[in-house]
Amino acid sequence: MENEPLGITASSCFALAGNGCLRNNSPMERRGRVRVFITGGSSGIGAALGQAFAARGARVVLTARHRGRLEEVREAIRRQGGWVEVVEGDVTQDNSLVAAVREACRLLGGLDVVVANAGFGVVGKVEDLALEDFRRQFETNVFGVLRTVKATLPALRESRGVLVIMGSVSSYLTVPGAAPYAMSKFAVRALAESLRGELAPYGISVVLLTPGFVASNIRRVDNRGVLHPDAPDPVPGWLVMPAERAARKMVRAILRRKAELVVTCHGQLAVWLARHLPHFVRFLAMRLRARSSPQ
């Protein structure tokens, strides 16, 4: 979040929220204050989603492993009039996540929206990586999402709410050197599409979010999940969408129960190419080098 500090771009929304002039224009919002639970809420897209939901009058519980970072996000949202609580939780630990969900349900009295967002990226050539690197990637990005789904389903069944799964443009295409991350994102896209039909009878909608490059810490986190706050983002700035802008688009899609949202123009182009011109994408991928990361 260093280059996209909370509150800079959304201050006007928060001012509105503070004055009670909320834009309650979705059916879910008209039923009352939307109750939102977000994993990976201490940074990047998760923190910005928390901010964007709170700006619309939702009550938000954020979870992540680092209490200090969660508290910084909480204070930034509260300063601007939003309702937010934070709960420590690790999506790779069954008990930790179950306890976080229980606490969120206690604080909110139920859940209308659950965002399975926590994630990071393991990169490198397959021949250079150990199986353990793939396991670590899947434990957070795939099993962490599954844990979130299983722990929150009872509450979502009760509210006939929305389950949001954070995919990526890497759910559709990949480049040499990005296999573990792309494998994990292909997997959660499959999970979202399977769950869509399974949960429809309970009135639960599944929203798949498919971001391209969005400003966050993800490209400053190494293969072991350790953040290097001073590392530069290797992606050129003009390709990266501010997290607040991406989050506002995402929140609108979630509240409208849209099946999928691809965010950023280049992300939409990439997904279109993957769907319609896969041979061309393979041709390009052969020529691309793997992105660098702060190992």
Ligand SMILES: NC(=O)c1ccc[n+]([C@@H]2O[C@H](COP(=O)([O-])OP(=O)(O)OC[C@H]3O[C@@H](n4cnc5c(N)ncnc54)[C@H](OP(=O)(O)O)[C@@H]3O)[C@@H](O)[C@H]2O)c1
């Ligand atoms: N930014 C992009 O360009 C982009 C593009 C496509 C998809 N995405 C996806 O967006 C999601 C959010 O990433 P981001 O870009 O916002 O990165 P980020 O700034 O690094 O945020 C990642 C969040 O996940 C949390 N997290 C990581 N491991 C966790 C664990 N085991 N348990 C609980 N929380 C955990 C982190 O908090 P703690 O370290 O405090 O636990 C942090 O809050 C990821 O799923 C990512 O794959 C991002």
